[in-house]
Amino acid sequence: MDKFIRLRAIAAPLPMANIDTDMIISQNHLKTIKRTGLGVHAFANIRYHDDGSEREDFVLNKPAYRKAEILVTGENFGCGSSREHAPWALKDFGIKCVIAPSFADIFYGNCFKNGILPIKLPQDVIDLLMDDASRGANAIITVDLELQEITGPDGGIVSFEVDPYRRQCLLNGLDDIGLTLQKKDLIATYEAKKRLSQPWLFKD
Amino acid sequence: MPKTLYDKLWQSHIVEQQDDGNCLIYIDRQIIHEVTSPQAFEGLRVAGRPLADKHAMLAVPDHNVPTGADRATAVNAEDSQIQLDTLASNCQEFDVEYIPMLDARQGIVHIVGPEQGFTQPGMTIVCGDSHTSTHGAFGALAFGIGTSEVEHVMATQTLVLSRLKNMRVDVDGDLGIGVTAKDIALAIIGKIGTAGGTGHVIEFTGSAIRGLSMEGRMTLCNMSIEAGARCGLVAPDQVTFDYVMGRPKSPKGAAFEQAVAYWKTLPTDEGAVYDKEIFLNAEDIAPQITWGTSPEHVLPITGIVPSPDDEPDADRKIAMQRALDYMGLIPGTKLQDVTIDRVFIGSCTNGRIEDIRAVAEVVKGKKVSSNISAWAVPGSGLVKLQAEDEGLDQILIEAGFEWREPGCSMCLAMNADKLGPRERCASTSNRNFEGRQGPKGRTHLMSPAMAAAAALTGHLTDIREL
Numbered sequence: 312m313d314k315f316i317r318l319r320a321i322a323a324p325l326p327m328a329n330i331d332t333d334m335i336i337s338q339n340h341l342k343t344i345k346r347t348g349l350g351v352h353a354f355a356n357i358r359y360h361d362d363g364s365e366r367e368d369f370v371l372n373k374p375a376y377r378k379a380e381i382l383v384t385g386e387n388f389g390c391g392s393s394r395e396h397a398p399w400a401l402k403d404f405g406i407k408c409v410i411a412p413s414f415a416d417i418f419y420g421n422c423f424k425n426g427i428l429p430i431k432l433p434q435d436v437i438d439l440l441m442d443d444a445s446r447g448a449n450a451i452i453t454v455d456l457e458l459q460e461i462t463g464p465d466g467g468i469v470s471f472e473v474d475p476y477r478r479q480c481l482l483n484g485l486d487d488i489g490l491t492l493q494k495k496d497l498i499a500t501y502e503a504k505k506r507l508s509q510p511w512l513f514k515d
Numbered sequence: 516m517p518k519t520l521y522d523k524l525w526q527s528h529i530v531e532q533q534d535d536g537n538c539l540i541y542i543d544r545q546i547i548h549e550v551t552s553p554q555a556f557e558g559l560r561v562a563g564r565p566l567a568d569k570h571a572m573l574a575v576p577d578h579n580v581p582t583g584a585d586r587a588t589a590v591n592a593e594d595s596q597i598q599l600d601t602l603a604s605n606c607q608e609f610d611v612e613y614i615p616m617l618d619a620r621q622g623i624v625h626i627v628g629p630e631q632g633f634t635q636p637g638m639t640i641v642c643g644d645s646h647t648s649t650h651g652a653f654g655a656l657a658f659g660i661g662t663s664e665v666e667h668v669m670a671t672q673t674l675v676l677s678r679l680k681n682m683r684v685d686v687d688g689d690l691g692i693g694v695t696a697k698d699i700a701l702a703i704i705g706k707i708g709t710a711g712g713t714g715h716v717i718e719f720t721g722s723a724i725r726g727l728s729m730e731g732r733m734t735l736c737n738m739s740i741e742a743g744a745r746c747g748l749v750a751p752d753q754v755t756f757d758y759v760m761g762r763p764k765s766p767k768g769a770a771f772e773q774a775v776a777y778w779k780t781l782p783t784d785e786g787a788v789y790d791k792e793i794f795l796n797a798e799d800i801a802p803q804i805t806w807g808t809s810p811e812h813v814l815p816i817t818g819i820v821p822s823p824d825d826e827p828d829a830d831r832k833i834a835m836q837r838a839l840d841y842m843g844l845i846p847g848t849k850l851q852d853v854t855i856d857r858v859f860i861g862s863c864t865n866g867r868i869e870d871i872r873a874v875a876e877v878v879k880g881k882k883v884s885s886n887i888s889a890w891a892v893p894g895s896g897l898v899k900l901q902a903e904d905e906g907l908d909q910i911l912i913e914a915g916f917e918w919r920e921p922g923c924s925m926c927l928a929m930n931a932d933k934l935g936p937r938e939r940c941a942s943t944s945n946r947n948f949e950g951r952q953g954p955k956g957r958t959h960l961m962s963p964a965m966a967a968a969a970a971l972t973g974h975l976t977d978i979r980e981l
Contacts, residue, residue, distance in 0.1 A: 326830070328831070331809075333950060333951055338951070339928075342594035342929065344553035344597060345554065391645065415743065417658075417745060475536070476533065476675060494530070502541070508777075
């Protein structure tokens with residue numbers, strides 16, 4: 312997995328609440344057996360007209376934000392489906408960090424598996440960052456995962472919380488399956504006990 | 516210290532308590548389908564990792580399968596077919612039990628798991644699908660996961676998880692005539708919102724919940740994700756044990772007795788404390804209908820389309836206006852005056868035998884309104900056979916319904932089944948998001964009985980007045 316340590320990038324404002332995973336990547340683009348190539352379809356329903364041309368009013372189509380790597384958005388971002396295609400599409404577009412007042416649980420977890428940092432902050436702080444993100448080409452924000460700090464274009468600093476295990480995985484780009492496999496003996500011990508106490512669960 | 520059902524499920528699955536506060540949690544069962552598993556198998560292949568326990572897995576295609584009568588020969592969209600073929604070949608390569616499309620047991624993952632006895636109380640169950648919360652109806656800790664976690668479970672039979680909070684939703688009293696588990700679910704979402712359960716497990720308690728069949732409990736737990744809760748739970752009781760007994764993958768004989776003895780220890784202890792509690796009176800719940808593009812945009816059928824002018828919050832006002840524009844509705848319109856084009860009976864929410872029975876009861880001897888196209892899509896091949904055994908298919912067909920083959924169908928429109936632009940559908944599915952049932956399609960969520968009533972009249976209808 313890609314590491315996430317420090318990111319200095321353009322932040323795009325997307326001030327909508329309840330952006331669901333269908334909106335991030337619609338069902339007709341789930342029929343892939345790959346993880347890549349979905350960026351062009353991210354937010355398709357609000358990003359393109361019916362004829363496939365770009366909607367000028369959609370933030371990521373505006374010249375200043377085409378290379379945005381940070382999204383500042385509304386509450387309950389990523390609600391709905393468990394499809395990891397949603398963070399895959401964001402990542403493929405180039406988004407590496409999403410900042411919102413709240414996230415849906417499954418989407419939130421899926422982000423970390425893909426090198427995307429989701430940051431939860433109180434609404435009043437989001438309002439300030441939304442202002443920062445509305446400055447077009449000057450909407451440059453720095454997100455530092457090591458320090459757990461966001462620095463706005465004017466140098467104002469906001470700190471944020473993140474789960475220590477997930478932080479560690481992101482900072483080091485760790486393959487968490489590999490980490491868990493190092494605990495094979497612990498898993499085997501648990502399983503052996505369970506075979507005795509709940510034998511009906513095991514086939515062989 | 517008294518424990519909740521969730522506390523017991525969580526603690527009994529801890530492999531390791533990590534220093535950072537997370538736990539390595541053992542996963543008893545994983546169900547897979549064709550949409551969220553290919554990249555996980557590919558990950559295993561690239562890393563050269565074997566499956567931790569192939570017996571803990573069950574695979575069935577559902578999202579992409581055609582549901583027309585000609586499904587055996589139907590030409591699928593190429594990308595759909597690739598996903599279906601990939602599931603079959605992955606299951607062969609990794610020796611995972613796979614139920615093919617033309618097998619009578621095929622159906623939607625969340626209907627097949629319980630039907631086969633693969634789902635049992637006390638288990639941890641995962642699937643790359645958010646509606647895995649359905650299985651919580653058995654008192655199992657069941658939740659949807661992303662594809663990376665699907666791969667993690669395949670390789671290790673575990674997940675690294677942080678503990679969720681306990682929330683109790685208590686529904687006491689007797690449900691009114693025509694009010695179902697779906698109405699309870701929608702009423703709860705209306706009360707707490709689509710993020711009301713975020714970070715929590717919802718345990719449903721109270722006499723109205725205890726009175727539900729397993730089908731009803733599954734409908735309720737299925738919708739807990741629409742309230743933001745990754746897992747829903749109902750404590751296992753005799754209704755649960757009776758449902759599980761005798762199914763192909765259920766324990767048999769002495770093993771079943773041993774299992775029941777364990778399952779009886781799972782319900783929440785007297786005096787256990789929940790982080791959050793919500794109370795509803797069953798008598799207060801009317802049949803529910805969604806008017807907008809989020810499950811929280813819901814009202815009793817007696818209501819009127821709300822106005823953004825009455826919404827004080829600026830962001831919500833904008834969201835509401837957007838929803839009304841998308842749905843093509845004018846504030847002040849009586850919900851019962853809204854005419855529809857399509858009816859969809861089915862999905863992992865309401866594609867079970869009880870749901871088909873409820874529809875048959877409403878439409879028996881009557882006719883679907885002439886301008887309506889009405890579909891009934893059983894949730895599995897076994898539901899279909901059972902319904903046909905009871906003659907329900909004939910009742911539906913005579914009323915003017917199309918009786919189709921099992922699959923996710925028009926719940927999420929990944930197959931050929933979808934709404935046309937601006938078509939309005941009375942749907943028993945779970946999400947009314949923009950485009951969910953087809954680009955620009957308009958979804959009103961409701962119970963099977965309410966959708967059946969709408970099929971007869973051609974407009975949203977109060978089942979109690981039919």
